[in-house]
Amino acid sequence: MSLTTKRIIVASLSFFFLAALLVVAFQESKRLRVEEREEPVITAANRGCVECHSKDSPALVMEWERSGHAQYGVGCVDCHAAESTDPDAWQHEGVWVSPLVTPKDCAQCHAREYEEFSKSHHAKAGQILASLDNVLAEKVAGMPGNNADAVNGCWQCHGTIVKFMRDKDGNILKTGKENKPVIDPTTWPNSGMGRMNPDGSQGSCHACHSRHAFEAKLSRSPENCGKCHMGPDHPQIEIYNESKHGIAFYANRDIMALDKQGEWVLGRDYSAAPTCATCHISSYMTPQGATVENSHDVGERISWTLRPAISTKLNLVIYEDGYKEDYPDTRAAPKVGEEIERTEKVVENETLVSKKVKGKVAEVITWEERRKKMKGACLNCHNDTYVDNFYKQFDDLVTLYNEKFAKPSTKMINDLIADGVLSKNAPFEHPVQWTYWELWHHEGRRARHGASMMGPDYTHWHGMYEVSKHYYMKFLPEVVEAAATKGIAMKQKYERIVGQLLAQDEHIWMKGLSAKEAEELRKMYQSRYNQ
Amino acid sequence: MNDASMDRRTWLASAAMGIGLLLSYGTLAVQGMMYLLPQQIGRRGRKLFAGRLVDYKVGGVRTFLDLEGNDILVKRDEEGLKAYSSVCPHLGCRVHWVDAEKHFFCPCHRGVFDETGIAISGPPADGGQRLSEVPLDVDKDGGVVYIEVKDIKRS
Amino acid sequence: MPEGVASEKKGFFNRIEALFPFDWDLLRHAGAEPVPYHLKKWWFCLGGTPMYLFVVQVITGIALTFYYVPSPAEAYHSVFVITHDIRFGWFLRSIHKWSANLMIISVFLHLLRVYFTGAYRHPRELNWVFGFALLGATLAFGFTGYSLVYEQLSFWGATVATNLADAVPFVGSYISYFMRGGPEVGEQTLTRFFIFHIGVLPTLVFFLLALHIVLVRLHGVTELHFEGEVVEKEHRFFRFWPEHATTEILIGVLLMYLLTILSLIWPAQLGAPANPNVTPEHIKPEWYFYFSFRLLKLTSLKVSVVLTGAIMGIAMFWPFIESWLKRKFGMSERLSIFIGIFAFLGFLVLTVWESFAH
Secondary structure, eight states, X not given: OOHHHXXXXXXXXXXXXXXXXXXXXXXXHHHHHHOOSOOOOOOHHHHHHHHHHHHHSHHHHHHHHTSHHHHTTOOHHHHHBOOTTXXXXXXXXXXXXXXXXXXXXHTTTOHHHHHHHHTSTTXXXXXXXXXXXXXIIIIIIOBTTBOHHIIIIIHHHHOOBOOBOBOTTSOBOEETTTTEEOBOTXXXXXXXXXXXXXXXXXXXXXXXXXXXXXXXXHHXXXXXXXXXXXXXXXXXXXXXXXXXXXXXXXXXXXXXXXXXXXXXXXXXXXOSOOOHHHHHTSEEEOTTSOEEOOOSOTTTTOOEEOSSSSOEEEEEEEETTSOEEEEETTSXXXXXXXXXXXXXXXXXXXXXXXXXXXXXXXEEEOHHHXXXXXXXXXXXXXXXXXXXXXXXXXXXHHHHIIIIIIHHHHHHHHHHHHTTSSOTTOTTSXXXXXXXXXXXXXXXXXXXXXXHTTOHXXXXXXXXXXXXXXXXXXXXXXXXXXXXXXXXXXXXXXXXXXXXXXXXXXXXXXXXXXHHHHHHHHHXXXXXXXX | OOOSOOOHHHHHHHHHHHHHHHHHHHHHHHHHHHHHOOSOTTOOOEEEEEEEGGGOOTTOEEEEEOTTSOEXXXXXXXXXXXXXXXXXTTTSOBOEEETTTTEEEETXXXXXXXXXXXXXXXXXXXXTOBOOEEOEEEETTTTEEXXXXXXXXXX | OOOOOOSSOOHXXXXXXXXXXXXXXXXXHHHTOOEEGGGGSGGGHHHHHHHHHHHHHXXXXXXXXXXXXXXXXXXXXHHHHHHHTSTTHHHHHHHHHHHHHHHHHHHHHHHHHHHHTTTTSTTOHHHHXXXXXXHHHHHHHHHHHHHHTOBHHHHHHHHHHHHHHHTSTTTHHHHHHHHHTSSSSSHHHHHHHHHIIIIIHHHHHHHHHHHHHHHHHHHOOOOOOOTTOOOOSSOOEEOIIIIIHHHHHHHHHHHHHHHXXXXXXXXXXXXXXXXXXXXXXXXXXXXXXXXXXXXXXXXXXXXXXXXXXXXXXXXXXXXXXXXXXXXXXXXXXXXXXXXXXXXXXXXXXXXXXXXXXX
C-alpha cells in the first residue's frame, strides 16, 4: 500500500470519525432537550416548610415540586401566607398561614383569570343553596342535625359557605397549641366550584386546577369537568363521550398537546378534537389568523339556558362595576346607561343573603353575539352551513321540548298552585310534583343537553322518549289525581283541561291510528322485516 | 516532509489527512472540554418570581435571592422596575440600599452607587464601574414580576 | 538511508536543546532508524493497538476521575451523574468501557500472534514474560475498573473474586485480605481498587510497556514468512516517518471511529446499585473471566484456583518450559503449535459455554 493511499485512507477514516462524533453531539443535544423541566426552586422563605412537610406529607411536596409554580420559586408561603386578622389563619412555626387558598389569593398573580371567573356562573355555583335541589338534599333526604347528603353530595360540586365553629358569643373557637381556628367540618374539606370563602370571594380555582401540581393537562381534559357535569340531571360528560367530539378526543389524546405550557390554541397547537375547555373557555384561531383569547367566564359563549323548566335565550347585561347578569329573552333587556337595580347573593355572617344593588348598565351582549363567539370555535373544523344547520337542529329540539312539554306542564302546575291543589311551600308533596320536577330537571335537561352536544342517544332515548313517556303516562294522569285530592269538582276541571290539551294535533296519536294509517304501517313493516 | 517532488495527488492526500485529523480529533477535544467544564456559560437563565408590581412602592427597593445565594436588588422608579446584582464590581463585596440616602452602599471600601446603579464615590467610581443589571420581566396580565438569574444546577 | 534532520540547526533550536544537554542527535538517529519491511504486514499492528488503547484509557480515565467519587455511598451516584448529567459524560464513559474491552481483546490477539509466530523463543523469553505480565495487568485493570461502578455485579463480582483468591494455597488468605482491605468487601476495598486502578496499575503498565518496547527495539521484530513466500535476499527497509507513522495514525483513527460507533450503539449502562444484603440471582464476572468462572463451576474452588494458577504459570514461562522440553524430550515446534491451538480452543469453549449459561 503506497503512502498516498494510506493518507487517503486516513483522511477518509477521519471524516467517518468526525461524522460519528457529530452524531454523538446530536445525541447529546437531544438528551439535554428531553430534560426540559428544570429543578424546582425552593426559596429561603419556603425552605422551612419544605423541610418539614417533605417528611410529614412527602407526596404533597413532590406534587408542588413538579408544578409550574416551583419552576419560578413560587411556593408554600406565596399562597398560604395570611394576615393575622383573617378568620381562617393561625401562626404556624412563626408564620401566619391558612390552608384555605381562595381565588382572591390566586388573583395575586392570576388577576385576569380571577376577573373573568368571579363574574361567571361557576363562581355562583354555590348559590343553589336556596333551590329545590338543596331542599331535596337537606330536607327530603336529610334529617335535622344531619344534612350529610347535601354536605357530601350537592355541596362538593356546587360549593358551600365555609363556616367556623363558634362559642355562644359568636367568637371562633380555637384549638391546639397553635390556636388553630376550628372550622365547621361539614363545610371543609370542600372544593366546590362556587365555594363561598371567608374572605368574601366566591369560587374555588382548585375545583379545576387541582393542587398542588396545577397541571394544565388535567384542567384541559374532559374528565376534569366530568366530576360535576355528569349524571341524570346534566350528563354533559356522558354526552361528550358518546359524541364524535369525544370519540375523536380519546383516540387522539396524545396529540392534543394537553401539557403544553402557556397558550393552548385550537387550530394552532392541536386540531384532533375539542374538549370541554376548547369550546367553553379556551383559545381558538380565527380566519384572520388571530387567536381569540381564552376566558374563565364559562358563560361567554352560551346562547341558551338549558337549566330551567322552560329554556330561554340569554342576553347578557354588564354593569359598570363589572357585574354580569343573564337576562332571559322573555325579559326586556335594559338599555346601556340605564340605572337599574339588581339582586346579588352574598354571604353575610355565614349566611347567603340577597342584596339589592343599584348599578348603571355598561354593555348589553345579545344571545346572537354570544353564539357567534361559540361558533368561532366550531368554524375551525366545520364550515358555516354545517354550523348554522347544527344550531337550527339544536334550536328546534329545544323549541320542541319547550312548546310540547315544558310550557304546557309548567302552566298546569301553576294552575294547580293557583287553584290551591299544590302548595309552593311543599314542593314535593304530591307525586305530580316529583314527576314534573324530573320532567324538566332530569329527562328534559338530558334531551336538551344531548342536542346541544351531539349525543343522539341522550337526546332521544334518555331524553325526549322519557319526557314523552312520563308526560303522557305519568304527569297528565297525576295532574288529575292531584286535583282529585281537592274534590270531585276539581278533578273534573282538570280532566277537562287535560282532555282539551290532548285534542290538539300533536297529541292526536293517543287516540290511536286510523284504519288507513294502521294499514300503511303494516305494509311498511311487512316490506321491511317480512313480518 | 521535504520530499523533492510533491505532485498534486500526494499534496491533496496529505492536506486531506491533516484537515481530517485536525477536525476529528479537534471535535473530540472540544467535546472533552465541554465535559470538563461543569457550568454552561451563557446558558439561559431561570425566571424567578419576584413579587407583583403592586407590591413595589415607587422609589422602593426589594431584595430577592438568586440561585447562587446572592441578593438581587429590585428598584421601582417612575419609569418602571430595574434589577441590580448586589455584587460590588470593585472586589465582590455585597452592596445594600440605603433608603435615607437614596443610594446603594458597599461597606468594604465605602463605594457608593446612585439610584441607577452607577458608581459615584469610592473605588468603584474611580474605575467608572456600575452595578450590573439583572434582566427583569413584568407580566402584563397579572402584574407579576420575574427576574432572570443564572441556573447553577445543571452542567 | 534517508537523511534525518540535520544535526546543525539554526541557532534557535540549538539554544532550546542546550537547556537539556542530552545527546539529541542520538534520539534523532534512533527515531530515524528504518523499519524492517516485514512490519508492513498488518499482523504486526496488534502490538501497537493495545498501546494506543492504553493511551485512550488514560485520557478518558483521567476525565472520569474528575467526577467519580470512590466511596461506597457516593460511587454509584457519581457514575450516574456522569452518565446522565454531565455533558458527553455518557460518551466518555462508553469509550472507556469499550476501549477496555478492545484493549483486552487486542492484547490477547497480540499474544496469539506472538505465540503462533514463535516470536517468544530465545532470545526473547524475557519479553514474553513482560508481555504476559502486561496481560495480567490489563485484566487487573478490567477487574478493578468494573468494581468501581459499585453496581450489584461490581460488588458481588469483587466478592467472588476475592473469595477465589482466598482459595490459593498457603497465601490465599493474605492475598484476599490485601485485596479487600479487610474481611469483607466494603469501603476499604473500593478505595484500594481505586488506587490500584488509577495509580499502581498505570505506573506498572507504563514501566512494563517501556521495557517491553525497548526490548522489542533492541531485539528487533521477528520476521514472519509464510510457506512458499518469496523472501528477498537482502533486507529491505522503509521509513519510520512518514510511512510507518502514517500506518500508526491510520490504526489510531480507525480505533477512534470504532470506539465512537460502539459507544453510540451500545453505550455504557448502569445496573442496580450494590446491595450487600441482596445477592442477585445470576452473578457473572466480565466476559474475559468467563473461562475461569466456568472452570470453577466444573470443578471445585480449590481445584479451579490451583488449575488456573498452574496454567497461568506455565503460560507465563512457556518459552523456558518449551526450550526445556525441546532439550529433554526433543519436542518439536509443531507440537507447540498444537498445544497453543488446544489451549486457545479450551479457552474459547469455556468462555462461550459460560456465556450461554445463566
